[in-house]
Amino acid sequence: MEPSIRVFQFWGGLCVAAFCRHHRFGHRFIDELVYHHVELLRAPDLPAWDIAGARLAITGRGDAPPQEVLGIIPTELGDDFHRLIECATEIGIVDLYGAATDHPSRFLLKCLEVLDKHGIPKPREITCPLPAIVGFGEALGEEAFRNAVGRDSLPGDEE
Template sequence: MMKNNLNVRQMQAYAAICLLIFCDHIRITNNAITELIKHLLAMSTAKSLPDWEQAGTGIAITGRGDPVPAEVDEAIPENYKATFNTLVECCVEVGIVDMYGASTEQPRLFLEKCIGIVQSLGLELPPIESLDKLAKGEDEWGEPVSEAELSNLVEGIGLKL
């Protein structure tokens, strides 16, 4: 079990980082994947979490049981398709599982699955403490940060969208 003091926004950002690192590893790039990663990261800056959640239903890859677009599916090597789908669903669940109910351990557990998938491939993740740079806030969800703070975090750990 992973111990962290991250709020849900920070966990969502780290899950998005896991997906980005995985996609870089299997060398798939697609606008729909980039759109999903940007959406997941945008939770960090969202002033309205319900509006952010609703926006996620309108993107090409929702991670909510809908099939991925054919061009994305065709770009994923066969031996990574199931892993990709599981990782996408876990990444999305980090941010939405507790959206309309009580706060639980589920976001952390989904993040642990994301981390486990990436690490099972021998990939290196940035230190989870790097998320401490984002403002924490007073509750489990945290407060939104500025676009500049989010951009500095992503660039600071050496990632590019």
């Protein structure tokens, strides 16, 4: 896969999944957010992908997660979880309707900082130092998507 915002968004989703797996909590609303982030790899219609993300129970766009999710997150992890989902979401939307910037890279680095703070290894798919990206790139076809995503780093899967 060529480095792109799509790939960085996928990596941001993997960071959220790794954080939750490490701290042993999960919820279908968190899974939906992670899968939405991953889905950008193959989304042919970027505005439709953005709209779908705004309709999730957890959007990562400044609103608090639903009470049923907040209730399962240990209090001491709440701020970092919120920062992580906000930064992971921003990777894919910060440049969606404007000029290409280095902001997606900055937000991915913030995701990695949260993992590092908690002693969580970065998902194996993430290459560091982060490669330079230019725009969103092309959507992956179905076979390339399945090869890229695998299953072992997503919610509900074993490490």
